Amino acid sequence: MDDSRGLHSVRRVHIAPLGYEHDRILLPATRYDADLLYLLGPTTPSSSSPDYHDDLVARLVETGIEVERVDVDLQDIYDVLGRTTTLVARHGDDEVLVNVSSGTALAAVGTTIACMTTHATAYTVEPETNAHDVHREPRTTGVANVESLPDYPIESPTRPQIAVMDYLAKQAEKGYTVRKRDLIEFAENADLRFMVDPPTTNRQSKYRRLQSAVVDPLTEKGYLDVRSAGRRKLVSLTDIGHSVYVAFEHKLKFG
Structure with missing residues (x-):
């Protein structure tokens, strides 16, 4: 058989x-x-x-x-x-x-x-x-x-970037504001590679990793808004950033 x-x-x-x-x-x-x-x-x-x-x-x-x-x-x-x-x-x-x-x-x-x-x-x-x-x-x-139709590849946000966008979207739904420090904590808890590989305990190194892997590229594309509130840096999705997140959130589930 x-x-x-x-x-x-x-x-x-x-x-x-x-x-x-x-x-x-x-x-x-x-x-x-x-x-x-x-x-x-x-x-x-x-x-x-x-x-x-x-x-x-x-x-x-x-x-x-x-x-x-x-x-x-x-x-x-x-x-x-x-x-x-x-x-x-x-x-x-x-x-x-x-x-x-x-x-x-x-x-x-x-x-x-x-x-x-x-x-x-x-x-x-x-x-x-x-x-x-x-x-x-x-x-x-x-x-x-x-x-x-011919297949022309188009670049989407990386999976770690989408994970951060997902976190921002869900926090916004709850009415919470998000600081860069919150994003670092989320990235560590979620074992996002840019934050945990290689491991580091240096605070400034963590901020630089977040900035280069997520904040800078997504801000340049108009997906994130970063504003100052005293000494804090608050991060949120722009309208187009939220739309892009909705378009690619399936990558969190299906890879």
Whole structure:
């Protein structure tokens, strides 16, 4: 008898923002034998939700594709980016394809960047025809061609930097202010490599390590705000820093 323990069956996972589309989501998923399709977008029905979305989901399910709706603001690049990268990371051993042409323009940017930072492959779908009133019928019908986008790598914060950003975000949620001294203590307790390897007991050395590994690079990118309060240095995430943290926090869980 064959021992199949340890074997992994690779799944074909598709991710698609759910805009005013039908065929541009349905046909690539069925044509390329998707096992699972994540539909990104609002999960709460509203008066503006087109009727053909229900038909889309029904037809996907009829073909044997598992469908999961994921609540995402398609007008928020970082929400799209964060949700997409997290889903891709969840399927680290699977083949992941991302439809970057089925949602809003901002969703296209977010999903494209997500593919640049993960192992997912982005693709665009060229429609055969274009409709007009998207509330009455889909914007497009049929699929003329499906093309993969070139993969351009993009740099994300390092895992230790994301860990510090995570700490700052959670402390801010509690209403706490964070000093550099607090960040040093957190880095030591979390065994972040830049702080503990090699070990040091020198206080100034710890501040220099924090500054060079985290504070300086993230401040230069506009992710951190450092301000003086008397003799203390208070550190917080900027708005864009928080958005970047949301986009890449999956690295803390999935590596």
